[in-house]
Amino acid sequence: MIIEQILKDKGREVVTLKAGQSLRAAAQLLDERRIGAVVVVGEDDGIVGVLSERDIVRQVARLGAEALDMEVGSAMTRAVVTVEAEEPIRSALQLMTDRRIRHLPVVRNARLTGFVSIGDLVKWKIAETEAEAEAMKSYLSAQF
Template identity: 45%
Template sequence: MLIADILEAKGHQVHTALPWTTVAQAAARLDDAGVGALLVCETNGRIRGIVSERDIVRGVVRHGRALLDMPVSEIMTRNVSTCAPDDTVPSAMARMTRGRYRHLPVVSGGELVGLVSIGDLVKHRVREMELETGVLRDTFIAHH
């Protein structure tokens, strides 16, 4: 299965924030959208970083209440790894595991086309395994 297959099922919407968005605004946007991370992009769409719930929690520990008025650029993860639509789910999962991150922007031809989470990948991998199990079970029953 490819990353493109996951995007077909879940959609291509990516929730973003500008670098000067305050952490309070970003937290509200995360809550409203029901997502765990916002991609931080320039006005031209260039990826600058990613801010996740984890980044906000760490920021609270380091900065206390002052964090809420700080721009997300102060706490975002800057080195954002990406994948392509034609990458396989196992390769994307391996990259996320090695890098210890939970979200992976999907880029094609220099353009942002989606975002996948580790939850998206696990969900589709489990579905794939369930289908394989069903086929094996049906084949076994048919031959015995």
């Protein structure tokens, strides 16, 4: 199974912010949408970063409440790891584990087409494992 199939199930909506917006606005958006991260886009809508709850918490821990007035561009993760829509899910899971990241922008032809979280991939893995177990039970019950 590939990442594209997860996007077909969960949808392609990607919540984005501009780098000039405040961390306060970002935190409010994350809360409203009940999500853990957003893709930060430039003027051309290209990916320039990812801002997660952890990024905000780090800034608040360093600067206190005044951190909420700083710009997203100052707190975001700039070294964005992306995944192609055709990437096998197992490979994406390995990438996220190796790089210790929880969110991956999905691209096709260098354009943002979706966003997946470790939760999305684990949900798929659990469903796959349950389907395999059910198939094995059916096979064994037919044999005996």
